[in-house]
Amino acid sequence: MRAISLHRDVIVVTSAILRVNCVIVRGSAAELREPSAEGEPGAEGVAVPPTDGESFVIDSPVLPDELDALPSLLEQARFPAPSGLLVTHGDWDHLLGRLAFPGVSLGAGESTAERLKASPGEAQRDLRAFDEGLMIERDHPLALGSVQALPVPGRCAVGDRELELYAASGHTADGMAVLIPWALVLVAGDYLSPIELPTLSDGGDLQAYLATLERLRALVAHAEHVVPGHGPVLGGEEALAILEEDAGYLQALAEDGAGAALPDGRRGAAQRQLHRDNVAALSPSRSHS
Numbered sequence: 001m002r003a004i005s006l007h008r009d010v011i012v013v014t015s016a017i018l019r020v021n022c023v024i025v026r027g028s029a030a031e032l033r034e035p036s037a038e039g040e041p042g043a044e045g046v047a048v049p050p051t052d053g054e055s056f057v058i059d060s061p062v063l064p065d066e067l068d069a070l071p072s073l074l075e076q077a078r079f080p081a082p083s084g085l086l087v088t089h090g091d092w093d094h095l096l097g098r099l100a101f102p103g104v105s106l107g108a109g110e111s112t113a114e115r116l117k118a119s120p121g122e123a124q125r126d127l128r129a130f131d132e133g134l135m136i137e138r139d140h141p142l143a144l145g146s147v148q149a150l151p152v153p154g155r156c157a158v159g160d161r162e163l164e165l166y167a168a169s170g171h172t173a174d175g176m177a178v179l180i181p182w183a184l185v186l187v188a189g190d191y192l193s194p195i196e197l198p199t200l201s202d203g204g205d206l207q208a209y210l211a212t213l214e215r216l217r218a219l220v221a222h223a224e225h226v227v228p229g230h231g232p233v234l235g236g237e238e239a240l241a242i243l244e245e246d247a248g249y250l251q252a253l254a255e256d257g258a259g260a261a262l263p264d265g266r267r268g269a270a271q272r273q274l275h276r277d278n279v280a281a282l283s284p285s286r287s288h289s
């Protein structure tokens with residue numbers, strides 16, 4: 001697991017498996033914020049007491065040791081213990097925050113809250129299948145409990161700050177992207193990954209995916225850092241380049257199906273398999289249109 005600081009209020013933790021990103025964000029109390037204060041969380045000289053403000057954990061790492069290490073990582077960074085968990089979408093690999101912070105409330109966009117309600121046990125089944133394949137053992141089963149549905153588009157307060165929530169469907173039928181405006185960080189969910197082709201999972205939709213990319217374009221243009229669901233954190237320019245490649249690939253997929261060209265750097269065996277899955281996912285909807 002890798003942890004990097006993107007801003008004094010934002011830490012990204014990347015799982016060693018699937019390279020899933022988890023973002024920890026702190027909304028400081030206004031009277032304690034120093035406009036000139038810069039530096040790493042926990043760095044000397046940052047005039048912020050350890051329990052200042054409020055923090056949220058967005059998505060999750062995957063491995064048990066990584067989840068176990070999250071509370072002490074927050075402590076070392078002098079972030080307050082999280083008062084909320086957020087998920088960008090309902091795929092199991094983003095839902096594991098409750099294993100690290102069992103008592104903390106879980107918030108999701110309305111579309112994700114509905115999906116989780118409509119398919120109880122789906123995340124647990126997918127997690128179990130993944131764990132069995134890799135012989136991973138966990139001390140506790142995943143219990144999502146009640147999920148707080150957040151209006152999207154909308155805002156969500158963290159301390160004295162506000163996160164902005166934007167609809168992001170197409171990869172799946174649900175999803176949201178989270179903008180951390182004061183830090184200029186965009187948490188994209190499973191979009192804009194430099195290591196993975198756009199994928200149309202169960203409930204995914206090509207036109208919705210393209211619409212999400214258009215929505216993200218304006219946000220990416222103002223972001224200093226873009227955190228995809230999987231893979232390395234991108235600068236704004238890099239993310240824009242990935243966005244163009246992804247839109248180009250999806251348009252080609254809509255027109256040429258299997259014959260669509262894959263973007264440079266994403267043509268390996270795993271990506272070619274994802275491409276075949278996309279073609280298969282597309283076929284039924286094509287025959288209806």
Ligand SMILES: [Zn+2]
Pocket residue numbers: 091093094190229230
């Ligand atoms: Zn994912």
